[in-house]
Amino acid sequence: MRALTYYVAVSLDGRIAGPDDDYSAFPVEGDHIAMILRDYRDTLPGAALAALGLAADRARFDTVLMGWNTYAAGFAHTRDPYPHLRQVVFSRSRTQADAAPGVTVTDEDPVRVVRRLKEEDGSGIWLCGGGVLAAALADEIDHLVLKVNPLVLGEGPSLFAGPYAPRHLRLTRATPYGSGVVVTEHARA
Template structure:
């Protein structure tokens, strides 16, 4: 069965974006970027792939899930969507106007995730945001958090407020970088 992986950058105080949905405060240079380009090529946006000449092999992820704010934070997307090499799902009940290659859905995120998990393929990347992550928290199999050495103070949380329901996990890898970013990988206990 495929895994749902919440792979996201986060501040030390638990924010994945600034109040305006931007990621500008997270370091975009440093040795952690080399790791992303090498090990997480599947997560590089279409425009970034064109600029770098990299080709994703889709061995890590072949599907991406985004909430509306995460999708819109990328600005204007090419016709094939922000991640044209992946199957792209955007969750919203109130918005429209996505590229033809992007599936916009108002369906229950848990049902969509369960259906995707039952299909063949590589991993399912939960790119954000916190509201969507909270909705599917019980379906997340792995968290890969790029912890950035910054305190934002406010913004979009890693997980939005949800009913009290603890979900345990265990640290399976932690890689510090000279940039100050630490990548922590957690397997969710089932």
């Protein structure tokens, strides 16, 4: 069975972006970038892969899930951020007509979609954001990989934006980098 991994950058105060889905405070340089290029290359946008002369092998992930706001955050650059992956965008107000060809927009229950995807053949499923979708899928997340950045944002979308519902995870690895980023990996307890 395939696994769902929530792999995301986060601030020390649990924000996955600043107000208005502004990601500019998160560092894009530092020694943690080598790990991303080596271990999480599938999560790089298509334009970044092309600029770096790299190709995604889809060994870690072949599918990416995101909420509409996460998808729309990249509209200044593209409407097809991960052309090397199957892209599924969840929205209650947007339709397929609002997205690029090859990007699936659905208002279907995210839990039902994830359970169906987990039964398919393939590599992993990447939940890339946002916090509302993550909260809806919290019981389906098999792995949580956080790139914890040494900054406090104060405002912005939360890592999990849902009602109070404690869930215990088991730390499987923590890797600090000279950049100040600490990558923590957790599994369902």
